[in-house]
Amino acid sequence: MDYKVLYRKYRPDDFSSIIGQDYMISILKNAIKKSQISHAYIFSGPRGTGKTSTAKVFAKAINCLNPTENGPCNACEACLNFKENADIIEMDAASNNGVDEIREIINNIKLAPTSSKYKVYIIDEVHMLSTSAFNALLLTLEEPPKHVVFILATTNIEAVPITILSRCQRFDFHKISLKDIINRLNYVVSKENIAIDPEALEEIAYISDGGLRDALSILDQLSSNTNKITIDDVISHFGSASKKQITDLYNCIITNNIDHFLNMMEEFKKLSIDYKLLIKKLLEKLEEEAINSKKEPNYQGLSYENIRSLAFELAQISNYININIDPYLLIQITILKYFHNTNEVKEIPKSEPKTIKEPQVHENIQEEPELKEEQPNINVNPSIDEKLINIRINNCFTNATKENLKKLQTMWEELINNADNNEILNLIVDTTVSAASDTYGILTSDFDETVSLINKNIYKIDDYFQEKMHLDYKFVALTKENWQKERNTYITNIKNKVEYKYIEEPKRPDEPQKEISNIEKTAYNLFDKEKIEIE
Ligand SMILES: [Zn+2]
Structure with a gap:
């Protein structure tokens, strides 16, 4: 029986059957259409992504007598004799890295092709050539005869000398997408009548990591061992987790x-x-x-x-x-690290149906934030004070108006434009003001990191604003996403006539000693300090 391994059997014979490299294929097609054939190409990229197949289809296409939209017609004399064509010279540098082979190429290169338009040299794994072989190749690449095309392929472009690269048109082949590999595998299994579970097929595509040749080889091996390929077959053969x-x-x-x-x-x-x-x-x-x-x-x-x-x-x-x-x-x-220090095993939480949250009554904010038990207590940004954040959001909403917002937005812009403190500037440069009362502002940013840093340094920002704008404002930062949530809650609450009440902030840890005015001093001297409050 004439058995061919799958990846050989399903090797592309025109551009339409090359999978997952659409951009490069379109450039090559265009070159053929416009008869702008370079004398040297280099195809780089991971193994099994179609470099050699593309090289062969391209070599066939430029010699085809009636090229079509998809490259070679596969019907003309040149296409039909392609495999025996003496003008298509393939060399694997991984096994022939000697200078002699390149010399032979150089010696024969001047001879016109025997039967085709172009003599095409396909050198696979070109980075494996020895230094002297590279030097010899370089000489040919400098002034190749018009009828010669070199297609070099490599899985290690870094190892190819820059002098070679600079003489080639370079194409970077990338890993083929999971979806494209799955589609191709589905095509092959239906053509070959291979029985396979969809899950197993996906797993094969996954394991092949962007290389179609590997995917087809795995399919090959498994299909010869079993009647129907299951996920367990894939996993036990190829060391993967499902x-x-x-x-x-x-x-x-x-x-x-x-x-x-x-x-x-x-x-x-x-x-x-x-x-x-x-x-x-x-x-x-x-x-x-x-x-x-x-x-x-x-x-x-x-x-x-x-x-x-x-x-x-x-x-x-x-x-x-x-x-x-x-x-x-x-x-x-x-x-x-992410387990609890206990032997208790919980039920797998079922994802509950999405419910619209009850509007929160903001007086609840004063309570301690609930400790979620299902999460181990590892806090990446431990110094963010959730309570203060909630208080500030609440306080901003007690008196948030459009006029305040506009005013604070203008001032904020001015602050960013004139900031003379790089530490602060780095923190606030990506932020905007999204809500404002006459004493509170909510800042928003796209970046989690920025938000957490601002909140960690929030008093510094309050102070800097005070210093530059001569206005007492207290700020809080939210990601844009969290701001949307807070805003929606706010709108619901307003609709439901839930009133926002001002909440006293906890004392600043670094509360600066207020300068005591003369009147205060006198008052303090006259009365017990604890018993008076100065308005
Ligand atoms: Zn043809």
Whole structure:
């Protein structure tokens, strides 16, 4: 039986079947249409992304007698004889890195092509050439005969000498998207009648990490071993963790199920699951959860800050891995930080239907913010005082007007434009005033980091404003997103005639000693200091 491995069988024979490199293909098509063929190209990019296939289709297209919109017609004499064409010379520098092979190219290069328009030299993994071979190649690239086209391909563009690069038109091939690989795999399995679970097919696409050739090779191996490919086949053969396992692992954290977590990690290790792939998948899961945590009003998972810090910690793990360090050990320790110090296992929280929150009565603000039990107590920005933030928002709303807003916006702009303190300027430069009373202002920014830094330094900002604008204002910063939420609550409350009452701020930790006026001094001397209040 004439069995061909899938990636050879489904190798593109024209531009339309090259997957996921649309931009580069359009440039190459255009070059053919306008007959502007360069004498040297270099295709760089990860393995299995279509560099060699594109080189071959291009070589065929420029020699085709009736090129079409998709490149070669695959019907003319030149196309039909392409495989035997002596004018298409392929060389793999990974196995022939000697100068002799390049010399041979140089010697033959002057001879006109035997039967085609162009002689095409395709040199794969060109970065593997030896220095002397590069030098020889350079000589040819400087003044190639008109009938010669070089297509160099490499997975390591940094290793190609700049003198070579500068003589080539460069195309950077990128990893093929998951979606494109899934589509292609679906096409191949339907043509080949391969039975496979959709979940397994997705997992293959995932493992191949942007390389179509790898994806087809995996499909090949699995389809020869089993009647119907399942997710378990993929996972046990290729050391990957499934989507479901990643979700289970995340749920272990939020339910505080330490034992199950440890069992899972042990199992991963036993199956030699690729730790880099495991981290990659965990990061993707965390990204998904980070979005959920911001979008869902009753989100039950980790807090956004915890998701964020866990993601950063996981991402750094590969920096520490060497031959003596077990990556599983580090992953395990890192994730364990986000469990509680208790044996109690919770139910998996069900995501509750989205409900519209009752308008908050702002007197509640004076109560301590509730401690959410389901989140371990790791605070990335510990010095932000939630209570003060809420008080200031509330106080701003007691007397927020459009006139105040306009006035403060103008002053704020002036402050930014004339700021003479770089520390403050860096903090406030990305902010705008979104609400104002006659003594309070709400600042908004797109950046979480900015908001948290401003709130950490809020008294400094109050003082700076006072110093420059000679007006007593108290500020608070919110992300644009949180501001929208606060604003909506405010509007609902106003509609429901909920009144905002002024709340006294807690004392500033660095409360400056007020200068005492003469009258006050006299008064203090006459009466007990505790018993009088000066208006
Ligand atoms: Zn043709």
